[in-house]
Amino acid sequence: MKNNQQVKAKKHLGQHFLTDTNIAQKIADSLDYNATEKILEIGPGMGVLTQFLLERAKETYVIEIDPESVDYLKTHFTSLANHIIPEDFLKFDLNRVFNGASFSIIGNFPYNISTQIVFKTLEMRAQIPQFAGMFQKEVALRICAKEGSKVYGILSVLTQAFYKAEYLFTVPPSVFNPPPKVDSGVLRLTRKTPYQLECDEALLFKVVKTAFNQRRKTLRNSLKSFNLSDNLKANTIFDQRPEQLSVSQFINLTQLLSNDT
The missing domain is CATH 1.10.8.100 (rRNA adenine dimethylase, C-terminal domain)
Incomplete structure (x- = not known):
């Protein structure tokens, strides 16, 4: 396991580094690697999840806004080579890398931008057949909620219009450095077939x-x-x-x- 003290977690980036390799492996295993050749990990930090993606995916890309983490990844994951994108996921035009090709998304997402990550995924749904990742537990439950639930809302309906949403498991604060103040939840989204709707x-x-x-x-x-x-x-x-x-x-x-x- 990588030394989790080598990159300092930055509060303004919402960084909480996952330290449990068993949980990282479970997250990695939540994707179907036959469904798409290209995988994009958002916010890899020091690569605790990345190491398992590299073993499973045909082609792994990572997008990381933190220069310190980028330097760490370049040093410790030389096989990533030109697959490290030092950009802000929300602002970056992903087709500068993927050029219209299909890719799946995975990550331990910063809580402060996690819903925006989902909305960008929905915008790019034609290219993203599957998505898996860790959210604040209440956000993950909201995405997967069904009608009649108090937490069922905009995110639930719009995500589930195009994807099958599954809440997979809960992750305690103790497996992060620094530990967040709330539980986390891992979910999986699998694009429906067909995903085009019979409406505008x-x-x-x-x-x-x-x-x-x-x-x-x-x-x-x-x-x-x-x-x-x-x-x-x-x-x-x-x-x-x-x-x-x-x-x-x-x-x-x-x-x-x-x-x-």
């Missing part, structure tokens, strides 16, 4: 976000900005609150709005 996908994003921004209101009230016709407003689906609707019902709702004249 951009409109679905707008409908879901608008509905949950006023989650205590019925859809008839929260979706007023869509200028619903009287005929459409009479549909009983509008008597419900957003957390009561399944993903497929949100897709049906989007179809109804598209056809409303």
Whole structure:
């Protein structure tokens, strides 16, 4: 196991270095390496997960914003060679590296940007068949939540519209340096086949976000900005609150709005 004191964890980057190689191996094993040849790890730090990816994947890339970690990886993982991307995942155009090719995402994600990582994945869903990683436990549970749950929301619906979401296991704070103040949770997303929806996908994003921004209101009230016709407003689906609707019902709702004249 790598010496976990060689790179200092930086609070402003949300770094908590995983120190347990058994958990790193379990995370690595959550991907199907036959589904895609290229793997992108976000925020590898000192490579506790990277070492297992290099054993399993045909081609491993890492993206790391911390220069100290980049230097560490270059020194300790010479086989990564030109596969270290010293950039901010959220700002970097990944097709400068992948050029439209398919790749899967994995990582021990910084809590402060984890939901943004998921939204960027959704934007690039045509290229990303699978995704696995560690989040703050409550965020992982939110992504995997089903309708009727108090934590079911925008992230749940939009992720599950395109991916099968599975909560895999919980990770305690004690296996990180420094330890976070909360438990972590590992999940896996597997893209649905087909993943294209039978509705206007951009409109679905707008409908879901608008509905949950006023989650205590019925859809008839929260979706007023869509200028619903009287005929459409009479549909009983509008008597419900957003957390009561399944993903497929949100897709049906989007179809109804598209056809409303």
